[in-house]
Amino acid sequence: xxxxxxxxxxxxxxxxxxxxxxVAGGFPSPAADYYEAPISLDVLLNIRAPHVWIVxxxxxxxxxxxxxxxxxxxxxRAITACSGHVVMAYVDNQPLVKRLARSSGGWLLESANPxxxxxxxxxxxxxxxxxxxxxxxxxxxx
Amino acid sequence: xxxxxxxxxxxxxxxxFYCSCERIFRPELRDRPVVxxxxxxxxxxxxxxxxxxLGVKMGEPYFKIRSFLExxxxxxxxxxxxxxxxxxxxxxxxxxxxxxxxxxxSIDKNKLHTVDVQS
Numbered sequence: 001x002x003x004x005x006x007x008x009x010x011x012x013x014x015x016x017x018x019x020x021x022x023v024a025g026g027f028p029s030p031a032a033d034y035y036e037a038p039i040s041l042d043v044l045l046n047i048r049a050p051h052v053w054i055v056x057x058x059x060x061x062x063x064x065x066x067x068x069x070x071x072x073x074x075x076x077r078a079i080t081a082c083s084g085h086v087v088m089a090y091v092d093n094q095p096l097v098k099r100l101a102r103s104s105g106g107w108l109l110e111s112a113n114p115x116x117x118x119x120x121x122x123x124x125x126x127x128x129x130x131x132x133x134x135x136x137x138x139x140x141x142x
Numbered sequence: 143x144x145x146x147x148x149x150x151x152x153x154x155x156x157x158x159f160y161c162s163c164e165r166i167f168r169p170e171l172r173d174r175p176v177v178x179x180x181x182x183x184x185x186x187x188x189x190x191x192x193x194x195x196l197g198v199k200m201g202e203p204y205f206k207i208r209s210f211l212e213x214x215x216x217x218x219x220x221x222x223x224x225x226x227x228x229x230x231x232x233x234x235x236x237x238x239x240x241x242x243x244x245x246x247x248s249i250d251k252n253k254l255h256t257v258d259v260q261s
Contacts, residue, residue: 090169093168093169
């Protein structure tokens, strides 16, 4: 799965109301006990942090973990990449998104699609992990 | 116990900032000299250490040294202010998380306020 672009992120001012209660004529709202503070996606996804990026991907090699062509991924550079993480990595200077697996010669790069076999360390020269994928945003209707 | 608290400032300055920005998303540039050009590709406004070592001067007009740069395998970029502004902002955010007050005084320079406590 190839990385197409990284986006600069602008802040949103609009927190989302998870549960809206309304008060009628002074009567305490029965919903008040269940009030949850509005959530900010900026906070939930941590996308205001200087080490977090949003990248758009193309291809279907990671389809089976829910990453699709055109998905936006939240990539966190401050997490130490471990076996099992889905990461964005420069492999022979090309940005890819793959799952890391340990093998004796180095990182094995697994896809999430039976049409894509794993990439063994012997098949590439250099690898540099850019960051760990923490969230995926996929549009369903536009 | 008597202690002196004196203000101390730490100046944090990025190396070859525009060039370093270009290298973040292009790891293959780390092994090559890199320069970045001003508006309309007029002059050199940023050089990596390797480019400096080759004798490339700040502000040098691009047309004058174009073939020299090609001969020496120097990677040349038009300026990408969207990228540099974004990374400048992130760097300033990261640096400001380290202390109680900072001032950003250029695209790649931050002044951190701290104290020296002697007792």
